[in-house]
Amino acid sequence: MECYGGMGKANGLSPDESENELCLSNNDVVDENDLRKVELLSDEDGREYGYVTGLTAEGIMKKVFRSEEHAYEFYGRLGKCNGFGVHKGDYAKDEDGSVVRRRFLCNRAGLRDGKHYNRLDRKRCHRPETRTNCQALMSVYLDKGSSVWKVRKVILEHNHELIPTGMVHMI
Template sequence: MLDEEADDYGDVLQLSKEEIMNKAFRSDEAAYEFYRRFGKCFGFGIRKGDSEKDKSGRVICRRFFCNRAGLRQHLHYDRLDRQRGHRPETRTNCEAKLSVYLDVVSGIWRVRKIVLDHNHDLTPAYMVHMMTNFREISCSAKAQISSM
């Protein structure tokens, strides 16, 4: 099953892990938009991770992570000449991710791995619009702002 548009995913809340594993996308950007919408529905932000290229330089694998994946580098904690206090810790080493790869024969991006478990609290639905990934200004609001 090949999805035509990023908006054509139906209700992502109803998707099981197996259904996500069977997803196919036209591009890695379409996979990113799917995972972005998935994150918005469940209350977590996402970010693009690393990618792999083949010998010709074409991207063949892409990973998308929960925005709380990883940890802050320890060298930032150990500095003695620090003038400001530490920023609040936002990373929790969350393992949630989506990994997609390019099926070279068909030219379709397929899901290689999906991890749905988070080690942190998810954002409630009424607060998701305030997360950095999902803040947007409508075209009419932009036009009104620029006309002022």
Template structure:
């Protein structure tokens, strides 16, 4: 159990619950002060009299209550005003609802389905915003679960309550820089905290964090090697084109390239371009974008390629703008894609005069995945 939730207190009186106005209500001492109770001592009647300053305070309270009682919280239904402000929020047990049958009965499944964790648990807390008091009020609270709760000694292992703080990350980075092995770093942190239960994360989380740092730095000078290779190609191919962006930390972000033959092929056969991002398996998990088409022999030709950091609209816009720059401003008459929403928005913004068509193979696959056989 984290120290944070052990010390959480809620101030309330018989008339109406007092809101969690500041951090002192969460972390202050005075546990025996009049009018205060620990969250672990609150009754359902107490909880229904509480009020909060914001929706985030409601979520923070219920999350701490859940951690103390051995379950996790999930945001559920929400109601908004015409100005899009949230005025009602439903918080439920993470085991609420049931897994959809269509995910269990898929014929194209490659891996075994994950263990079923949802049990249609009805435990919930609903809060609504009161326009008169300008507070969030608890209007419904159900505390009955239909499953076993996680014992307190294992709550710290639940994914929802595991995280590595910025301070620990800085310590890990420093130790790694001096050659300390990951297993020894974990042992050191456990010793500093006085046991596994107070660490706040498990060994797998630490290994995942270090792996992410390795990928972000692009090990073994791969970024430098790639840029050096493209520069060498440009030295021997005067029509070679490449462009890249970097992150705020100076690391390689997006990379685009096209050689002289590919640019000439586009000039001759670039009326229809396939814009494909389905090639995603590479060392750094960066999506590979491929621009391709067909020549007069019916053979596939590659016009350009790009490695991108993500699959957001802004990233695709940069790729398309760079593609047009590379091809001397010539836009294709038609672009064929797999129907990705972010890609569609980018094409609409950068290539407004080009027809956007969907790939027949992806249409057929989506139909097979989502249409019932008897239809």
């Protein structure tokens, strides 16, 4: 499985060089050169995000995205490379009704509602428990000044076993 986009191959850079070339700091003011780099980051199929296997939380915090969908595709790629599935969490809207914040969660986040365990008239057995209240997430927000999505919070620790590399295609 290829755990990095074609960016390193296309530009003739190694994955580490392409990552450093395309990462933007959340603390920097975004100028025209930074926006050009963001355009390089967000291609049509959402795969050009550089090397994701060895990324740390600090490396992920430096990423910026052209859209919320590109951020979700990046987190999905990160999840597959590390052995966990992802799903979209809650979001916040501004007064205009536009989404300005979104959370992406591990697929084992949360717990089954307790009322399902206490039913006396249950006719079937419970399905296997898949939720473990995992706290791993990535939260992104829209920077209205530069119109790019930046990473606000990343938690990479999971409270469950991760999927082996050979089984990742089943996520």
